Amino acid sequence: MTALKSSATHKETASQTAGPFVHIGLAPRRAGITGYGEGLGSQIASPEVSGTHITVTGCVFDGTATPVTDILIEVWQADAQGLFAHHGDTEPGFCGWGRVMPDFDTGVFSFRTIKPGAVAVSGGRFMAPHLSLWLVARGINIGLNTRMYFPDEAEANAQDPALGAIDSAARRDTLIARKDSTGYHFDIRLQGDGETVFFDV
């Protein structure tokens, strides 16, 4: 690895919380506003996209184990072949990006997508199938990055560089969803017992 030289002439704009009314800008219909359309990020993959279509449910909890009902999660993921919809070489209907918000009363979220493939990284290695997640809300001063991995990919998970860099098995497990009757379930704990691993991306 070469030295981390930087030619930066400007500093990144400092982050500020998304606040409680983030939906007005990013998901107006959830704010109760009609007239701005469906909102961006409402479909990660359309029903005709090839791959295994899955449902992911879960809940984000704060340090008092209370559901964070005003959380907004952005998902970014590869398609079933492990390709990202970035250079236009994925199927039409696959966006790979979506916005997920829970029920305002229960804090439970649910979204449909396809299971991503493994993603190639340098050195002939692969990352296990995963969803990249970015969480913003009131009380979160800078967006939190985490990943959701799959419980039925034990072999790939064991080879995954990001999971492998986490020493504690208990902490590693915070990134792995569990199977339930509707698909996959993934809870995120912002703080305290079972605190989810967040990455400095």
Added chain:
Amino acid sequence: MKPLAPRDRQWHPPALAPAYKTSVTRSPRMPLMPLEQSASELTGPVFGQGDLGPHDHDLIRNYASSGDPIGERIIIHGRVQDEDGRPVPHTLVEIWQANAAGRYRHVNDSYLAPVDPNFGGCGRILTDATGAFRFHTIKPGAYPWPNGPNSWRPAHIHFSVFGTAFAQRLITQMYFQGDPLIDLCPIVQAVADPQARALLTAPLDLEATVPFDSIAYRFDITLRGRRATPFENRTEGT
């Protein structure tokens, strides 16, 4: 794919800023884990004009039904660039804000100030080839919030920016030059570096003002840059 320069976590607000009370239970206590950047972080969603409506950048017109919204007509313009000063073209910028009375059009806002029937408070634009953007809107009002017994947010506009990589994703708030509430706000003051805070305040831009129509403020946004020297790229393409 050049990796992104690391984030300067001292420059950003910390997760836990006790004076901002909601951050107390919503801040992770374990250190962030380092992550080897890969396509998951270095790619991101791409948006086009087809994703936007024709008046999305004009908050004076994009919700109006019976006339113009009440308030000071303003222009917010600026440029999205990266830390190396390179413009970030064709990237999505989304904003949201309260109306002139400090009230949000949101099912969860119960402030006694009135909603404005002609103001929605949602704006979107793609930057042009030079990274520039320009919104037309009304100046949002200050409003009270339940942080302390008498807490008021300075007038602000929320900004969400994408860049070209998911790891560049940024949400921030823009404040207005001269607002005395800025120095009293624990959300702003969670940013420790005075220079970083100053960059969140948009100065009056008289030159961009449209005489007898709208007063202008300038807000430039900087996203993470690429590392000057690519690393671990020896194996790329092999």
